[in-house]
Amino acid sequence: MMRTVIFTEGGKEIGLGHVTRCLSLAEAFKERGIDIALIINGGEEVLSVAPSAILLDWLKDEKEAFSKFINDADYVVIDSYLAPERYYFKAYRRAERCLFIDDFKRFDYPGGIVLNGGISARKLGYQQKEGVKYLLGPEYAPLRKEFWNVEKKRIRRQIKRVLVTFGMSDVRNMAVSVAESLDLEFPEVEKYVILGLNSKSYERLRSLENVRVFEGISAEEMKRLMLDCDVAISAGGQTTYELARVGLTSILIATADNQVPNCEGWQKTGFALYVGRWDKVDARCLLESFKLLENPKVRSRMSKKGRRTVDGQGARRVVNEICNITDLLHSW
DSSP states (O other): OOEEEEEEEOBTTTBSHHHHHHHHHHHHHHHTTOEEEEEEESOGGGGGTOTTOEEOOTTTOHHHIIIIIITTOSEEEEEOSSOOHHHHHHHHHHSSEEEEEOSSOOSOOOSEEEEEOOTTGGGGOOOOOTTEEEEESGGGOOOOGGGSSOOOOOOOSSOOEEEEEOTTTOTTOHHHHHHHHHHHHOTTSEEEEEOOTTOOOHHHHHTSTTEEEEOSOOHHHHHHHHHHOSEEEEESSTHHHHHHHHTOOEEEEESSGGGHHHHHHHHHHTSEEEEEETTTOOHHHHHHHHHHTTSHHHHHHHHHHHHHHOOSOHHHHHHHHHTTOOOTTTTO
């Protein structure tokens, strides 16, 4: 049996965005009958979403990473903001094929496939290079398996429920502050708030009107919440692609500098409204954007643009490329 080794990182401080997109690739490899080893540099909390992962600080234990895992791998995937450049060169020399996930032209990669599934990926100016194949744009965005097939979303005449989600880290504590702002202006609207791993704000949320708090939810549960809600207020990371896939009209706040191009890109597509960085956005701007979405025709138009942009098949397309399979649709 062929074997793929995936190296990534995640946890309380940096969130689970890398982990979730690697999980989606793992599912697509398994669909092709390929064995998977998912190696994560992170704490025990990542096992809540990736129970079969191997926890290893592969950035420090380079010898084990290469001798135990890479040497007998057919395919190697690296998704990291922290790995040194030499790791990519060593992997490229040892594995039959490599996939390097990149979000901001981090390196001049030695070869293999470079994946950037971001909405603004093609605008980063990747230079064509012999031996490197680039997969760029949201058609290659790897989503969790639960989002590969999603039923049509219902657009209500009125906003009854809003989803508030800022990732599993939420280091800015944005979920609580956004819920409090909505509570003042729209107390009748139900707020579904996803709390991060670090959150200590459960008691503050309990004092608000019409708030339901969710912690440690599964991908399937997240999809159901997105389908049940009418608007989302979200950070600008990996979750935006799941929101677009479902067609849940969104208001985005960048909680890190590298999320700004993503948020701006989604606004340009017409799927989302971008209200600014976490340290500059104010409640008035947020609430004005929310009021714009009270028009169901506006939400319907934005929802359709999201679903047209992300069809959920990115992980399968990427795996088909790395496995050199040309018949992309025969098993979908």
